Amino acid sequence: xxxxxxxxxxxxxxxxxxxxxxxxxxxxxDVLFREGLRTLRDTEAARDAVQxxxxxxxxxxxxxxxxxxxxxxxxxxxxxxxxDRMRRNNRELSLEDDAVSVEAERRIxxxxxxxxxxxxxxxxxxxxxxxxxRCWTRFEEESPTHAAVITWITQDGLTNEEIxxxxxxxxxxxxxxxxxxxxRARIYLVEWYELVFGEV
Amino acid sequence: xxxxxxxKWLDVLAGRDVADDTPVAREARALRAAVLAxxxxxxxxxxxxPAMNREQRVRALLARARETGVLPQARRATxxxxxxxxxxxxxxxxxxxxxxRAPGESPPVVRTADEDxxxxxxxxxxxxxxxxxxxxxxxxxxxxxxxxxxxxxxDAELPQPVPEAVRAVLAKHRIPVPKDSILRIEIEAxxxx
Numbered sequence: 134x135x136x137x138x139x140x141x142x143x144x145x146x147x148x149x150x151x152x153x154x155x156x157x158x159x160x161x162x163d164v165l166f167r168e169g170l171r172t173l174r175d176t177e178a179a180r181d182a183v184q185x186x187x188x189x190x191x192x193x194x195x196x197x198x199x200x201x202x203x204x205x206x207x208x209x210x211x212x213x214x215x216x217d218r219m220r221r222n223n224r225e226l227s228l229e230d231d232a233v234s235v236e237a238e239r240r241i242x243x244x245x246x247x248x249x250x251x252x253x254x255x256x257x258x259x260x261x262x263x264x265x266x267r268c269w270t271r272f273e274e275e276s277p278t279h280a281a282v283i284t285w286i287t288q289d290g291l292t293n294e295e296i297x298x299x300x301x302x303x304x305x306x307x308x309x310x311x312x313x314x315x316x317r318a319r320i321y322l323v324e325w326y327e328l329v330f331g332e333v
Numbered sequence: 334x335x336x337x338x339x340x341k342w343l344d345v346l347a348g349r350d351v352a353d354d355t356p357v358a359r360e361a362r363a364l365r366a367a368v369l370a371x372x373x374x375x376x377x378x379x380x381x382x383p384a385m386n387r388e389q390r391v392r393a394l395l396a397r398a399r400e401t402g403v404l405p406q407a408r409r410a411t412x413x414x415x416x417x418x419x420x421x422x423x424x425x426x427x428x429x430x431x432x433x434r435a436p437g438e439s440p441p442v443v444r445t446a447d448e449d450x451x452x453x454x455x456x457x458x459x460x461x462x463x464x465x466x467x468x469x470x471x472x473x474x475x476x477x478x479x480x481x482x483x484x485x486x487x488d489a490e491l492p493q494p495v496p497e498a499v500r501a502v503l504a505k506h507r508i509p510v511p512k513d514s515i516l517r518i519e520i521e522a523x524x525x526x
Contacts, residue, residue: 151395151404158391171372177479184394191403265367283346287368290347293340312339318364329363 134160136203143194150191157187161204165211172215172281174273182218186211205289212285212299219277265325272321279314286314389488389515393479450517451508458485458520465506465518472498476516487518 134156142153162183169179189210197206273280282299285291291299297307319326338357344350345361398404455461462478462485469476469489473496476489491499491514503510508518 147405150398154394154398154404155391158387158394162387162390177477180390180477181479184390184397187394188398188401188403191398261367262370265371269367269371283364284368284372286343286347287365288372290349292347293343308339311343315339315342319360322364325367326360326363329367330359 134203136197136199136201139194139203140197140199143191143197154187154191157190157207161207164204165208168208168211169215172212172277172284173218178218182211182214186214189214209299212281213301215281216278216300219281222277261325261328264328265322268322268325272318276317276321279310279317282310283314283318386490389477389490389517392517393486393488450519453506453508453518453520454523455520456523458522461485461520462487462518465502468502468505469499472496472502474499485520487516487520489516490514491516 134153138156139153142149165183165186166179169182170176173179173182186207190207193210197203269280282291282296285299286296289295293304293307293311296311297304300307300310302310341350341353341355341357342361345353345358346365348365350358395404453461459480465487466476466478469487474489474491476487479486479488491511493514495510500510503516508516511517
């Protein structure tokens with residue numbers, strides 16, 4: 134969908150919005166649904182999140198800036214919606230008093246300091262991929278917002294400022310959240326880290 | 334670890350500063366490669382569910398837009414026409430099942446019809462939705478269930494002619510066979526008896 138058409142529909146309202154909603158669905162549903170499904174792991178929740186996002190898009194259309202791209206703007210609204218859903222579900226487990234955290238940190242520091250072959254080549258092996266999948270699934274189940282944000286950082290190269298806007302947190306709170314992401318990844322992925330860094 | 338480790342980790346994870354070869358950078362680089370590889374694999378078989386085709390989806394979206402005030406409600410003349418039609422169907426939908434109700438049958442389910450949506454009321458809407466979904470699936474079709482604004486809903490595209498097994502499920506729940514191939518059901522919570 135062309136962003137100028139979008140902005141015009143936003144100004145006109147009424148039937149123009151109906152046409153634009155149809156156009157948005159045709160242009161972006163599939164790509165947003167996949168992202169929703171990847172993050173929420175539930176077909177109905179993903180479809181609901183995308184439809185809710187399209188509604189929010191129209192509630193906020195006057196804030197869309199002409200120089201921006203439409204899809205990243207809509208995707209940010211979807212991600213924000215998904216973070217809200219995950220927070221409402223309150224599935225995050227606390228890291229407090231987790232003794233494995235300290236041991237995992239120490240072990241990974243030790244392993245990643247060793248001279249190793251290129252980890253990207255290692256990751257491609259089936260064993261590593263299966264191990265990662267197993268660890269990552271648990272990470273997503275028990276710490277979904279951190280896993281989701283790590284995925285989005287990786288996919289879109291998010292900066293500190295962009296993560297701060299996404300989370301709607303202060304820069305300081307965002308730094309703390311990123312630190313938590315790194316620590317939680319170490320805990321949940323420790324088995325995979327050992328496999329990747331420990332085989333050389 | 335200090336903030337600088339987190340900053341380095343973030344930069345490498347995001348694909349920036351990739352020439353760095355410190356331990357934290359290696360760790361982030363490995364994680365980045367694994368996440369990207371996993372995303373590539375996991376999206377390969379993630380196609381949107383065929384249970385809800387595009388037209389059904391758009392209708393649900395527009396209905397939601399009307400409910401939330403993003404779109405104006407349907408025009409008054411249309412509403413009046415449908416209001417009259419719906420009133421007649423409501424009377425039929427409530428009276429006939431009530432007269433035909435088997436002795437001791439419970440809990441009560443109230444049925445109305447508005448435009449092309451069959452609206453049901455049941456003490457436990459989610460349970461009724463799940464029951465209808467299971468039965469329709471067993472009848473050989475692929476309905477999509479959803480939940481929006483406190484309502485449980487089912488959308489399904491019916492093969493034509495509508496198979497006997499599907500007709501039997503609809504008849505069991507006293508849901509009329511739709512005139513076109515689209516079955517749309519919404520279930521709200523009934524007031525406590």
